[in-house]
Amino acid sequence: MGLTKQSTGTGALKEMFEVQLESPDDKVIALAGNPNTGKSTVFNSLTGLNQHTGNWPGKTVTNAQGRYVHQNQKYILVDLPGTYSLLANSVEEEVARDFICFGNPHATVVVTDATCLERNLNLVLQITEITNKVVVCVNLMDEAKRKKIKIDLEKLSKLLGVPVVGTTARNGKGLKELKDMVEKVACGEVNPTPTKISYDEVLEKAIEEVDPHIHKLVGHQINSKWVSLRLIDGDTTLLDSINSFLKYNLSEDNMLHMKLEDAGTKLKAENIMLADLRDIIVSSIVKTAENISKEVVSIENEAYNQLDRKIDSVLTSRLFGIPIMVSLLGLVFWLTIAGANVPSAMLADGLFWIEGHLTSFFSWLGTPVWIHDILVLGIYRTLAWVVSVMLPPMAIFFPLFTLLEDLGYLPRVAFNLDYYFKKACAHGKQALTMCMGFGCNAAGIIACRIIDSPRERLIATITNNFVPCNGRFPTLIALASIFIAASAGAFSSFAATLAVLATIILGVIITLFISKLLSKTILKGLPSSFTLELPPYRKPQVGRIIVRSVFDRTLFVLGRAVVIAAPAGLVIWVMANITIGDASILTLCAQFLDPFSRLLGLDGYIMMAFILGLPANEIVIPILIMSYMSKGSMLELDSLAEMRQLFIDNGWTWLTAVCTMLFSLNHWPCGTTLWTIRKETQSWKWTGVSFLVPTITGIVVCFIVAQGVKLLGLI
Missing domain, CATH: 3.40.50.300 (P-loop containing nucleotide triphosphate hydrolases)
Incomplete structure (x- = not known):
């Protein structure tokens, strides 16, 4: 057959x-x-x-x-x-x-x-x-x-x-x-004989009518009684799978169609509608499970989960749920911000020490200067920047995030935000994908797989970029520290954390707004229901958390970023070193973009830094410093004070810093994320939409803020 x-x-x-x-x-x-x-x-x-x-x-x-x-x-x-x-x-x-x-x-x-x-x-x-x-x-x-x-x-x-x-x-x-x-x-030493589920007598007779013919068609390749039940229930996906895997198209079998129609007619005669059939099937399974459980499970303490329920009454309450969630998020960010500085500096020192030895090696080989500059000052230095800036925050953030996951808190986050996402006609699980985006938007896109509805999965994918990843944290933290928290003294880290947290909350609000807009326009539809399980709180396994966060997330995301950042280093070096007349290509492009950029509260060099930072958001600030200092390769200043002075000398104000932070929050996804979107959606169309939606949003938000401040005479 x-x-x-x-x-x-x-x-x-x-x-x-x-x-x-x-x-x-x-x-x-x-x-x-x-x-x-x-x-x-x-x-x-x-x-x-x-x-x-x-x-x-x-x-x-x-x-x-x-x-x-x-x-x-x-x-x-x-x-x-x-x-x-x-x-x-x-x-x-x-x-x-x-x-x-x-x-x-x-x-x-x-x-x-x-x-x-x-x-x-x-x-x-x-x-x-x-x-x-x-x-x-x-x-x-x-x-x-x-x-x-x-x-x-x-x-x-x-x-x-x-x-x-x-x-x-x-x-x-x-x-x-x-x-x-x-x-x-x-190996066949034990041949189990599973207990069969007893269905309604009428349904059993309907199965008996169809089963022999199914068995004749598929033989012992698959359980014919189960297939009969699923086909009577109208499971068309099973027909597709049988066609794909067994290479037999049951949908073309006329005798099978007749038997299924006859079974449906007999069920209707007994007042069993096909629309209600699945409920009957599920009820039979649930009842069997309940009967078995009663015989094998005994509970000495009926209030065994009372502690979990008491904790949930606080963590998921209308009054405390959201504030506690924001506070925990702020704590994670503060630990990431405060803890990443030292290892990042150590890693940068080590990588740039290697750069010095690479320079000596190329000099010893007698390599032409331009080859050395492309390979070392262009490609290697870009990679060193990405690794030194990206790895430490991820190495801190992902274990902390995985700790919350292991404790069982993340489903509570989805529960707290489910109401707001439902209002936005989006899926409650989008809250979890959004949280993953804080570590890396590419990881957040991959996490969108947990959303069953294709429409709502696309909404989550398109809007994931509105939460800043750890690649954008350096820009947000630096600008918040030197322009917003500069006067906070000993509390500068705390002030910077509040500024970044406010930016993130704005990103969540924009996520909800854009999700609502998409659901009313190009992705119309009603929010689907889903089962959200609140698992018991468990003692976290620190060793497993470290392994999972390092191997499954940190190194995976870092690997993708490195692959994309390497060619970016080449492009940046070429634009900064090839001149037309007295100006480099980078400068000419910045001058061309300057009039439009100033409408958004930025300047041409800032816009070019974001454009060239497409492969990895971590390199935006280094490109900007390089551009302002008219150097041919990316640089790092010795302190935030030097960076602040450099920016002020180039016309920056507090409004420039705010608009740059807003544009960092709302602009195109990085190359790694775009690549991931393409792989996940299998569509260039939706990859393009995912590029345009945050970009247009960033332009509109920055324009409103910049022009509004100027009209009000606040600057």
């Missing part, structure tokens, strides 16, 4: 899901689970650093794979997207469902949370409908013990009909037993 060995099994696995098998004997294990169950901890604990990430083919969902060896057998562990269901309401659910159905893993490990097992069993039951090669991992057993929750794992295994293993992945407890059980299931 069109099904061959080449279209299924490990052949399809490698082709469609890009799982690279080193040997035909490698065992592929799928790792599934709800969000916040410790699934990533299980994955990291089993695979260590032997893992890599990418995207699922054609999807914007992260594909994480890792390897481990147990009893001389090699295993490939595929970390599926965290999801609450397999009913394919989102890209994540579709990816997880398709891999379990068509990736033909040798076993599927479903990670559950011991403190809320009943809810997690919904996904377990859905997966056992598809495959019997299932091992249930009841994780966070230490949390359950602390909350005096007891789970009878042996009885749970009997009721589910599949092996169950208890673990505390963060401490490594139970992982050996988990690997042992996975081996038995994957």
Whole structure:
């Protein structure tokens, strides 16, 4: 029937899901689970650093794979997207469902949370409908013990009909037993017989009508009863997946159409409408999960989560929620600002020490001066600037941000801001993507994957640039320090933090305004609903936080920035050193832009610094200093006082500083972010919109402020 060995099994696995098998004997294990169950901890604990990430083919969902060896057998562990269901309401659910159905893993490990097992069993039951090669991992057993929750794992295994293993992945407890059980299931030593879900009698009869024909078409390649249920429910995405992966187009089978229509007619005769069918299916699954949970879970202290609820009553309250959130954000920024100065200076000293030795090396080789200047003063010095200015703040900000994430606070941020984003016809999860943008807008764009709705994902992508990344912090901090906080004395760091925090709050307001504008114009639509889980507060794992923030975020973002900054150094050097008449190309361009720039409260050199800073926002101030001093390469002054005097000598006022800060907040995304937007949206159109929207906003805001101040005679 069109099904061959080449279209299924490990052949399809490698082709469609890009799982690279080193040997035909490698065992592929799928790792599934709800969000916040410790699934990533299980994955990291089993695979260590032997893992890599990418995207699922054609999807914007992260594909994480890792390897481990147990009893001389090699295993490939595929970390599926965290999801609450397999009913394919989102890209994540579709990816997880398709891999379990068509990736033909040798076993599927479903990670559950011991403190809320009943809810997690919904996904377990859905997966056992598809495959019997299932091992249930009841994780966070230490949390359950602390909350005096007891789970009878042996009885749970009997009721589910599949092996169950208890673990505390963060401490490594139970992982050996988990690997042992996975081996038995994957190698066929244990052949589980999952408990079947009992549906409504009328629905069961409808399934029996369709099931034999489906089985005749797909054979044993997929569970025919489950496919029958999904097709009766009208799941068209499953038809597309069967067509893609099994190379058989069920939608062209006339007999199947007749049987599905007949099943629908019989259901209607029993007053079961197709629109209500999914509720009936979900209710059956939930009821089964509830019955199993009642038999295996016992809670000694019914008020085990009262402390969490008391904390939430403050952190998510209407009165204190937003002020506490702003205060914590301000604290993170203050620690980033105050803590990054020393390591940044040390890193710069080290990198520029290397520059001196590179100069000596080229001199020893007898290299022409222009080659030395391009490679060292142009490309290397730009890279040194980007690394020295970008790395320390990221190395501080990302661990602090990950700490809040590990504590369980970030979902509370989304909860506090959900009302405002709903008012802006945007998605509540946009608050989380916005927070990620504070570290790096490219990382914020990647985080937009958590938003299911394509329309709302685009809104979050387009507006993410309105929150300043750590690349723009140096500009904001420097200008706030030398023009706004200069008179604060010993409290200058505090004053600078307040000024930067005010800028950030303005960015959030602009984000909400532009989101509303987009939803009423080019991206019309109503905000979608979503399930926001407030996970329990947990003790953070400092070691894991450092590893995750350094390897998954800091080095990833820095690598992209370095790739883009290198050619930028070449362009900057060429423009600063090639002259036409008595002026460099950089100066001529600045003079051309000067009339327009002054309408915005800036000057031509400031505008050129932002344009040339497209590859990386970190180099805006160095380019500006280089331009004012008429030098051929980027420079750094010895102190903020020298920088302030240089700017004043070139006509700066407090209004210039304010407009420059506003334009830094609202202008085109950097090259790294634009590249990421293109990769995430797969569209040059939306990449262009993401470039134009903040740019036009910045021009309008700066024009209003500059001309308003002048009209009022405040300067």
